[in-house]
Amino acid sequence: MHNLHDDTEIGLKMTAKSFWETQTTVDIAQGLLGCLLTYDDGQHICGGRIVETEAYLGEADEASHAYQSRQTKSNQALYGPGGSLYVYTMRGLFLLNIVTQAVHTPQCVLIRGLEPTLGLETMAKRRQKSGVALTNGPAKLTQALGLLTRSYNGLYWSQTPLKLNGQKRLLPAEVCVSPRIGVPNKGQWTQAALRFFVSGNPYVSKIHKNTIDYEKRGWQ
DNA sequence: CTACGGATGTCCT
DNA sequence: GGACATCCGTAGG
Numbered sequence: 001m002h003n004l005h006d007d008t009e010i011g012l013k014m015t016a017k018s019f020w021e022t023q024t025t026v027d028i029a030q031g032l033l034g035c036l037l038t039y040d041d042g043q044h045i046c047g048g049r050i051v052e053t054e055a056y057l058g059e060a061d062e063a064s065h066a067y068q069s070r071q072t073k074s075n076q077a078l079y080g081p082g083g084s085l086y087v088y089t090m091r092g093l094f095l096l097n098i099v100t101q102a103v104h105t106p107q108c109v110l111i112r113g114l115e116p117t118l119g120l121e122t123m124a125k126r127r128q129k130s131g132v133a134l135t136n137g138p139a140k141l142t143q144a145l146g147l148l149t150r151s152y153n154g155l156y157w158s159q160t161p162l163k164l165n166g167q168k169r170l171l172p173a174e175v176c177v178s179p180r181i182g183v184p185n186k187g188q189w190t191q192a193a194l195r196f197f198v199s200g201n202p203y204v205s206k207i208h209k210n211t212i213d214y215e216k217r218g219w220q
Numbered sequence: 221c222t223a224c225g226g227a228t229g230t231c232c233t
Numbered sequence: 234g235g236a237c238a239t240c241c242g243t244a245g246g
Contacts, residue, residue: 056239063239072231073231089230090230090239090240091229092227092228095240097239110239137240138240140241183239221245221246222244222246223244225242226241226242227241231236232236
């Protein structure tokens with residue numbers, strides 16, 4: 001993640017195309033940890049710090065929707081430019097990914113966990129839950145944010161009601177790495193260390209309770 | 221904590 | 234028509 005930290009007298013420049021297209025997807029997945037993500041559904045602005053991500057590595061990756069260059073109407077956005085959104089639905093739920101790399105290189109980062117900082121009441125109302133269950137999963141956080149549409153699928157993130165800010169990024173004290181969640185029977189791609197999370201943060205999905213850092217929540 | 225079943229859109233035959 | 238999917242909630246040990 002070398003060049004993530006370099007231009008950070010003012011933080012990460014996520015509006016720059018080069019942020020998404022000149023670094024590896026793995027570096028971007030790690031670099032997004034600690035960045036602020038918010039969404040305005042027109043009524044309320046909600047959001048928080050990204051605490052968990054996964055990298056999906058395109059044609060070669062058996063877990064990727066673009067495995068073997070698969071191209072369908074619903075995964076088309078993966079083939080777009082870095083920094084555009086890939087919103088995927090499964091079982092009636094919405095999952096938020098950000099495309100990485102240049103056009104026709106269908107890689108992305110899945111946002112899996114958020115530490116809420118903005119609009120907590122609204123998110124609790126939408127989720128009918130409180131505490132970590134607000135945003136400790138990829139479909140939980142889209143429900144909390146109110147991002148329940150695919151209308152921004154394929155658009156560059158800054159042209160949508162979604163905001164990403166790496167300029168006041170919190171730094172993880174330690175980044176943990178593990179296999180991705182929900183990728184069974186895919187050989188080395190099931191095992192691949194492509195999930196990244198803030199060690200000890202309570203909003204990481206499926207975190208072991210005895211590893212939670214209640215004091216600093218994994219931040220420096 | 222683990223295990224299962226729900227509920228739903230998309231793709232392919 | 235059927236299989237399956239980047240999941241979630243809850244029941245039960």
